[in-house]
Amino acid sequence: xxxxxxxxxxxxxxxxxxxxxxxxxxxxxxxxxxxxxxxxxxxxxxxxxxxxxxxxxxxxxxxxxxxxxxxxxxxxxxxxxxxxxxxxxxxxxxxxxxxxxxxxxxxxxxxxxxxxxxxxxxxxxxxxxxxxxxxxxxxxxxxxxxxxxxxxxxxxxxxxxxxxxxxxxxxxxxxxxxxxxxxxxxxxxxxxx
Amino acid sequence: xxxxxxxxxxxxxxxxxxxxxxxxxxxxxxxxxxxxxxxxxxxxxxxxxxxxxxxxxxxxxxxxxxxxxxxxxxxxxxxxxxxxxxxxxxxxxxxxxxxxxxxxxxxxxxxxxxxxxxxxxxxxxxxxxxxxxxxxxxxxxxxxxxxxxxxxxxxxxxxxxxxxxxxxxxxxxxxxxxxxxxxxxxxxxxxxx
Numbered sequence: 001x002x003x004x005x006x007x008x009x010x011x012x013x014x015x016x017x018x019x020x021x022x023x024x025x026x027x028x029x030x031x032x033x034x035x036x037x038x039x040x041x042x043x044x045x046x047x048x049x050x051x052x053x054x055x056x057x058x059x060x061x062x063x064x065x066x067x068x069x070x071x072x073x074x075x076x077x078x079x080x081x082x083x084x085x086x087x088x089x090x091x092x093x094x095x096x097x098x099x100x101x102x103x104x105x106x107x108x109x110x111x112x113x114x115x116x117x118x119x120x121x122x123x124x125x126x127x128x129x130x131x132x133x134x135x136x137x138x139x140x141x142x143x144x145x146x147x148x149x150x151x152x153x154x155x156x157x158x159x160x161x162x163x164x165x166x167x168x169x170x171x172x173x174x175x176x177x178x179x180x181x182x183x184x185x186x187x188x189x190x191x192x193x
Numbered sequence: 194x195x196x197x198x199x200x201x202x203x204x205x206x207x208x209x210x211x212x213x214x215x216x217x218x219x220x221x222x223x224x225x226x227x228x229x230x231x232x233x234x235x236x237x238x239x240x241x242x243x244x245x246x247x248x249x250x251x252x253x254x255x256x257x258x259x260x261x262x263x264x265x266x267x268x269x270x271x272x273x274x275x276x277x278x279x280x281x282x283x284x285x286x287x288x289x290x291x292x293x294x295x296x297x298x299x300x301x302x303x304x305x306x307x308x309x310x311x312x313x314x315x316x317x318x319x320x321x322x323x324x325x326x327x328x329x330x331x332x333x334x335x336x337x338x339x340x341x342x343x344x345x346x347x348x349x350x351x352x353x354x355x356x357x358x359x360x361x362x363x364x365x366x367x368x369x370x371x372x373x374x375x376x377x378x379x380x381x382x383x384x385x386x
Contacts, residue, residue, distance in 0.1 A: 044319070048281075049241065049282050049322070053289065056339055057337045058339060059337025069283075089246045090242035090262075099247060126262060129242070129322070130241065140251060144251045145252075146245055
């Protein structure tokens with residue numbers, strides 16, 4: 001069954017070991033911030049630093065795994081027809097809207113959406129780390145400078161993860177202007193046994 | 194006054210707004226993992242993701258600032274005669290020793306040293322994020338692949354930070370083989386008013 005995340009919103013749900021999660025960009029050009037917490041102890045959380053260290057790359061795609069702050073495996077990317085994702089930048093928030101979009105209305109962003117969706121699982125806002133930003137296009141040049149460009153996705157593009165442990169997943173349809181090329185669109189997802 | 198961090202050890206200390214912290218590589222070729230927490234509420238902590246976002250680079254040097262998970266300023270780099278630092282990889286730990294150095298004795302690493310030094314300030318091991326790895330040489334190639342090379346420092350090289358708030362600092366002399374080119378050396382630091 002396909003679940004729909006409305007534009008500029010977010011959700012959270014359990015994903016059990018062995019299940020797969022397919023995240024779909026139904027219209028193209030949208031980003032989805034994903035977080036993962038261990039269901040048995042939500043103080044264990046996905047970590048960009050541990051993942052970069054063990055996977056030996058900052059560009060994650062099919063075959064790469066996402067690791068926790070305690071060096072345990074959480075998710076494996078089992079299919080990816082995009083190959084462009086970001087794991088450097090934090091979810092957009094009220095503060096990032098004030099910083100980057102001074103002339104636009106402030107929005108609570110993916111950060112606020114994730115904090116609300118994760119609260120029922122006992123996860124505090126301060127425990128939200130860098131998210132795995134699905135479809136987000138953040139090139140790094142030779143000098144280390146980062147840019148946020150529109151996602152290269154076309155309608156129906158997707159990525160598929162297998163859960164390697166019992167998890168709580170946070171997932172958004174991104175709220176920031178730059179990451180989505182100025183448009184706000186939904187994200188679809190499917191959980192498969 | 195010059196303080197000495199012995200090889201493969203770590204320490205923690207307060208640093209007040211306006212003070213500067215000079216971190217020195219006395220022999221050359223050594224790395225120092227640095228963490229910063231807000232003294233008023235240690236749940237606020239330095240964040241690589243927020244820093245990359247606001248500074249728009251992953252290569253931080255003179256003039257760049259380190260930001261917290263709540264989007265507040267913590268430290269500014271005011272002098273840097275090296276220019277090579279890493280903010281991608283997590284502190285070495287028992288798990289990273291088991292992963293990368295299967296034929297070598299397990300060490301608790303910078304992670305264990307930081308956890309012990311920070312515990313008296315009410316900071317839990319799970320609250321240790323990606324550290325700012327001073328002098329650590331982690332090139333990223335065009336495909337995103339990361340490598341850990343020996344630091345390019347010569348004896349006496351240093352970096353100087355100004356505290357932009359009242360902080361608790363964690364600081365190590367790194368314990369891993371790759372980051373220090375296989376040698377273990379001390380780190381020196383000085384706090385200046």
